[in-house]
Amino acid sequence: MAEIHLDGVAHSYLPNPTDERDWALKPMDHVWRDGDAYALLGPSGCGKTTLLNVISGLISPSHGRVRFNGHDVTTTRTEHRNIAQVFQFPVIYDTMTVYDNLAFPLRNRGIDEATVKVRVHEVAEMLDLVVHLGKRAIGLPADAKQKISLGRGLVRSDVAAILFDEPLTVIDPHLKWQLRRKLKEIHERYRLTLIYVTHDQNEALTFADRVVVMYEGAVLQVGTPQELFETPSHRFVGYFIGSPGMNFLPCRLTASGAEVAGQAIPLGGTVLAQAAGASVLEIGVRPESIRLADGGAGLTVQVRDVEDLGARKIVTCRLGDHELKVKVSAGQAVPAERATIQFNPHLTWLYADGRLVR
Amino acid sequence: MDKWQNNRAWFMVLPVFVVVAISAIIPLMTVVNYSVQDIFGPGQSVFVGTEWFKEVLTDRRLHEALWRQFLFSGLVLLIEIPLGVMIGLAMPKKGWTASLTLVLLALPLLIPWNVIGTIWIIFTRPDIGLFGATINTLGIRFDHTASPLDAWVTVMLMEVWHWTPLVALLAYAGLRAIPEAYFQAARIDGASAWAVFRYIQLPKMRGVLTIAVLLRFMDSFLIYAEPFVLTGGGPGNSTTFLSIHLVKIAVGQFDLGPAAAFSIIYFLIVLLFSWLFYQALLRVGTGEKR
Numbered sequence: 001m002a003e004i005h006l007d008g009v010a011h012s013y014l015p016n017p018t019d020e021r022d023w024a025l026k027p028m029d030h031v032w033r034d035g036d037a038y039a040l041l042g043p044s045g046c047g048k049t050t051l052l053n054v055i056s057g058l059i060s061p062s063h064g065r066v067r068f069n070g071h072d073v074t075t076t077r078t079e080h081r082n083i084a085q086v087f088q089f090p091v092i093y094d095t096m097t098v099y100d101n102l103a104f105p106l107r108n109r110g111i112d113e114a115t116v117k118v119r120v121h122e123v124a125e126m127l128d129l130v131v132h133l134g135k136r137a138i139g140l141p142a143d144a145k146q147k148i149s150l151g152r153g154l155v156r157s158d159v160a161a162i163l164f165d166e167p168l169t170v171i172d173p174h175l176k177w178q179l180r181r182k183l184k185e186i187h188e189r190y191r192l193t194l195i196y197v198t199h200d201q202n203e204a205l206t207f208a209d210r211v212v213v214m215y216e217g218a219v220l221q222v223g224t225p226q227e228l229f230e231t232p233s234h235r236f237v238g239y240f241i242g243s244p245g246m247n248f249l250p251c252r253l254t255a256s257g258a259e260v261a262g263q264a265i266p267l268g269g270t271v272l273a274q275a276a277g278a279s280v281l282e283i284g285v286r287p288e289s290i291r292l293a294d295g296g297a298g299l300t301v302q303v304r305d306v307e308d309l310g311a312r313k314i315v316t317c318r319l320g321d322h323e324l325k326v327k328v329s330a331g332q333a334v335p336a337e338r339a340t341i342q343f344n345p346h347l348t349w350l351y352a353d354g355r356l357v358r
Numbered sequence: 359m360d361k362w363q364n365n366r367a368w369f370m371v372l373p374v375f376v377v378v379a380i381s382a383i384i385p386l387m388t389v390v391n392y393s394v395q396d397i398f399g400p401g402q403s404v405f406v407g408t409e410w411f412k413e414v415l416t417d418r419r420l421h422e423a424l425w426r427q428f429l430f431s432g433l434v435l436l437i438e439i440p441l442g443v444m445i446g447l448a449m450p451k452k453g454w455t456a457s458l459t460l461v462l463l464a465l466p467l468l469i470p471w472n473v474i475g476t477i478w479i480i481f482t483r484p485d486i487g488l489f490g491a492t493i494n495t496l497g498i499r500f501d502h503t504a505s506p507l508d509a510w511v512t513v514m515l516m517e518v519w520h521w522t523p524l525v526a527l528l529a530y531a532g533l534r535a536i537p538e539a540y541f542q543a544a545r546i547d548g549a550s551a552w553a554v555f556r557y558i559q560l561p562k563m564r565g566v567l568t569i570a571v572l573l574r575f576m577d578s579f580l581i582y583a584e585p586f587v588l589t590g591g592g593p594g595n596s597t598t599f600l601s602i603h604l605v606k607i608a609v610g611q612f613d614l615g616p617a618a619a620f621s622i623i624y625f626l627i628v629l630l631f632s633w634l635f636y637q638a639l640l641r642v643g644t645g646e647k648r
Contacts, residue, residue, distance in 0.1 A: 053542075056542075056546065058542050058545065058546075077545075078542075078545040078546055079545055079546065079547075079548040079549075083546060084546060085542070085543070085546050087539040087542070087543060088539070089537065089539060091539050091540050091542075091543040093557045093558065093561075094561045094562075095557060095561045096557065104547050104549070104553075104557075105546075105547040105548055108547055108548040108549050108550065108553065109548050149543070152543075152547055153546075
């Protein structure tokens with residue numbers, strides 16, 4: 001178990017990066033607190049796996065230091081870092097039995113067979129692999145294989161952290177939640193530091209205590225699922241998390257607030273002062289934070305489309321030249337053409353050049 | 359109801375039948391035909407049943423050639439497979455050195471087989487050959503036209519030089535196909551280089567190595583052109599392998615009957631051993647036992 005510090009870590013796969021796009025990871029400082037479950041969320045190609053491999057030591061970063069509990073491990077080889085990593089596709093040793101697969105990391109480290117036996121049985125019990133122990137690993141289904149991969153990480157009692165690189169990609173949907181629950185259970189029992197890479201927001205939000213959102217090689221925001229949902233610090237986070245994502249409406253600043261399509265939205269004085277001078281100004285509001293009504297006070301919109309999702313309806317409306325989505329409950333009647341909307345003032349934010357201004 | 363459609367399907371497989379018939383069955387049946395007859399000349403033949411088979415099976419020279427052949431093919435597999443795997447492991451994985459290695463390795467495979475024999479005759483000549491003259495100058499007497507051992511060493515060297523690249527290329531292809539995650543997982547599990555080879559690389563190469571073993575067994579068991587050019591089967595009969603012996607009977611002595619009977623036995627031996635190797639390699643490491 002360890003607290004993992006990244007000090008100014010940056011990485012490029014090119015020998016001489018010149019352009020900003022040459023960097024797979026842009027310089028970052030980050031602390032992974034001991035015993036927390038993190039999800040590393042972002043679209044494909046944003047640097048999640050690179051970051052994971054920097055922590056496990058499979059990649060040595062072009063810049064910066066990696067520290068485990070204060071010790072500099074930047075140059076320490078993977079096998080000496082005490083990291084466990086589970087990959088997207090199950091990695092098992094085909095010719096070995098499940099028992100030998102689980103025992104492999106311990107035997108490689110010269111641990112005596114009596115201890116190996118105890119540890120392997122403990123882990124097999126935890127992962128429901130006891131019935132498979134004597135079988136060859138190659139014949140088992142994908143979820144059992146992925147459990148073996150995980151088991152090889154858990155079998156070492158002293159792992160600093162367990163890293164998951166989209167481990168549920170090849171698992172059937174109905175087994176996914178079972179495995180995810182198993183992971184949570186293991187986390188609660190051992191309080192290991194877990195870092196879980198995914199591009200699936202549901203997976204990230206249900207699994208993690210804290211979610212790290214990455215985009216184009218940079219960490220945009222770190223927070224609890226609720227923080228990411230309610231106060232996305234960056235346009236991308238608002239758009240990426242939530243389904244559908246946050247609405248962004250170009251706006252103009254006035255003396256007392258913002259103006260969208262000729263309609264005023266009041267904002268605080270400090271917000272206005274900070275936003276001054278930005279070239280792109282937008283109002284961000286979640287579809288869940290908009291109240292839709294048939295007439296009354298608020299902004300007038302044209303209703304364009306209603307998608308019925310069963311429990312909810314998603315209403316697409318036009319406000320001036322801009323489109324926005326509103327989520328309403330299934331029972332609510334939606335006017336056919338004209339409706340009024342009201343933004344929840346506590347969850348409506350101003351974004352200057354893509355960044356949240358508070 | 360489906361019958362008409364089923365019959366039409368035969369037309370679809372007809373081209374395959376024709377090709378197989380022309381390429382394999384008809385020539386093979388000609389051989390079968392010869393093997394049961396004594397042919398004196400055009401239109402003059404007598405049915406002799408299994409006589410040629412009996413003669414061939416009790417032929418001492420053939421027995422000797424057969425054991426020689428097994429020794430040769432056995433040595434070929436024992437040397438070329440491990441050596442090829444080692445070369446495959448050592449080959450660079452990317453960059454211009456990888457391309458260069460591939461080209462260099464492929465070179466012996468591109469040379470016509472009789473030319474290979476000629477190259478090695480000159481290369482190993484005790485008077486002017488680079489290898490032969492050098493080694494004789496060093497004080498080691500070496501002459502493949504006089505000593506059976508030297509002849510065997512030369513034929514083995516030639517065979518290894520000629521065909522190990524094929525095994526190496528197959529092994530290399532097998533190794534390159536292993537996903538990177540396996541090696542990363544092995545590093546995380548603290549596996550040694552030997553453990554990586556034993557538990558990841560070797561099992562993952564099983565498919566290509568099966569092909570390599572089969573190809574090298576069949577080819578080496580049927581070897582003709584290179585040793586024929588190099589040693590002509592000598593000195594004495596020391597490098598007379600099965601096909602050289604066969605050609606001596608069929609073309610040299612024009613004994614078509616025994617030669618045909620022998621061809622069939624030869625074919626069955628190759629078939630039997632290829633099947634045995636295939637079955638064995640299919641099972642190894644999968645835990646299935648028979």
